[in-house]
Amino acid sequence: MNKQAESQPGHPQQPTHLPATSPLQAGQPPLLEWHDVTVAYGRRPVLWHIDLTITTPCLYGIIGPNGAGKSTLLKATLGLVPTAGGRVQFWGQPLAAVRPRLGYVPQRETVDWDFPVNVMDVVLMGATSRLGWFRRAGRRERELARACLDRVGLADLAGRQIGRLSGGQQQRVFLARALAREADIYLLDEPMAGVDASSQEEIFAILAGLRDAGKLVVAVHHDLRTAARWFDAVALIDMRLVAAGPTATVLTSSNLQQTYAGRLGILDELSDAVARGDRTS
């Protein structure tokens, strides 16, 4: 398939408002790079030829309609679903070499919130995830977990069973668990979904704080109204990369038209045919 005809992949972008003391220097590998990544469920491709580079720490949004493959891209990035082609690199290195430097916040609905653990238990999962086999949480891990709970404003709910939290609180528990990994790149799947407006602002403030501390935050997001305000740079995705770059230049009406109305059915139809092992009509 001709990549150029299907999309106009973004080139390495540097959000304009970022401080000039960007860590990117000539010859230094980019923070995060997807090189021609294709993902298929079974034989059905759901994400075609993603070619995208993030060079500086920023708040990076992955935007697109339902079924566009946003979450899939995140999961492929973390090796949770296999790629059918292409590669992902962090600081020029493969996933296996950098896993401890990554934090992941999955979608809130993916877990059973009636599970018998309390808030502290969940955050400790992040704090202790670097310890190897047979090691148990010690004082350092507990203090770290407590500090992370404090950062998301849930310090006084440490002992509460997770099923008795509101949606926004549950999302912040997940965020605290990722913070407890003390990562350099955070990948979040729909961190604002099902969260009330004031919790959204709090979560956004925490993410902005991470960015200001020099971390890269990549978040899957579907709400265009807030995307423009929150993200420094975005990638518009609809089974392929439609456009990528600084938010103001990417969220244009023609790009949105292409993303939200412009799947043209071609990739859909092609995916069906590939899944069948057949030709399109």
Add this chain to the structure above:
Amino acid sequence: MMATWVSATPWEWLAAIGPMHGWAVATAAVVSACCAMVGTVLVVRRLSLLGDAISHAVLPGIVVAVLLGGRPGDLGVLVGATAAALLTVALTEFFHKQAGLPEDAGVGVAFTTLFALGVLLVTVSGSRIDLDPGCILYGILELVPFDTVEVAGWEMPRAFVSAVVVFLVVGSGLWLTWRWQVFTAFDTEAARAAGVPTVAVTVGLLAGVSLATVAGFEAVGAILVVAMLVVPAAAAELLVKRLHHCLLLAVGLAVMGAAAGYLLAWKLNTSAAGMMAVVLGGEYLLAVLVAPQQGVLARGMSSVLYAWRVQCEDRLAAAWRAEEAGQSAPLPASLVAAAAWWWLRVQGRVEPAQSGARLTSQGRRDAELIVRSHRLWEAWLGRHAELPVDHLHPPAEWIEHHLGTRLRQRIEADLGRDVRDPHGSTIPPERG
């Protein structure tokens, strides 16, 4: 017989059990503790059905190991059984992923096939092995004390020794990998993303299940093993809300159920395995009744308390409205209302007066807030919900018991100053 049993003192009772039954009880207790430990994790991972499957599917592994010269309770048999268990899981995955079968159906196909294969192997090999299909289903707990081995000079039942070994292995395995077991069970994808070897953690758990199952197989049979895996864990998860508490409680419930079930069966002269499963089921029922949040009693209690609060608040509000209209408080019209009046008097919110009763100053303040909530809600609904005026009272009669200070103020701000309710009454101000 029943009479002597009931009248005996505990000590006589214990002495009457004797070493034979004592060993049987001890074996049953250790076996059920093993099963409850792994069962706790299985149940929260929604893998109960897989535990069921494993407990049946280990049979061909046991038979093959026995045919190759192992003896029930030996290490070789444990290995064979674990291999068969993992084969079940692999087959299930295969049916699910490759053949597109729903996962539960895949489990159903895999374990019934393997179990049937085991039954065939037992019957075909006939006298060459001493495994009886009936024993496999129901166990031979009563015969456990007669097959003994010597350990450090002590003669002990073989099944007890292997159960203790399995308990130590499974227990320490869980203890050492607990952190990862919890993370994987709660959120497998995030655990994988964080570098937890989730496949190894799961395989380890399933190997533990098959070990516990094999330990239980000989003693209590395939059917009861399923009960021991699932029932105490399910009961414990109703009662406590952290996974390691669940595990400890499940072990306690399982041991209690095993001991009580065995002794009851002995006294009533019936199947030990069957009675243990019945006792475990009884424990689960009890847990359903007394569970702190979702329990039948707790929910019943909270609806009764709610109804009582509503009743008391309605009495207060009625008295306030009567006062507003310059009348005396209405007499209670029902027994419940009379009880509510009595309770309000005990609380000092109403006091006796010449014509019946009147509100105290505390009672007046409380009543005012309820009437205020009622009228605010009527006004708000009237403005925002397009309801005819005569439909506003019932919803307000309900919501007046649920509005707090902050929301009342928000509603008031939304309505603006000096608002009356849709019936023209003034809305009392907030003065808590």
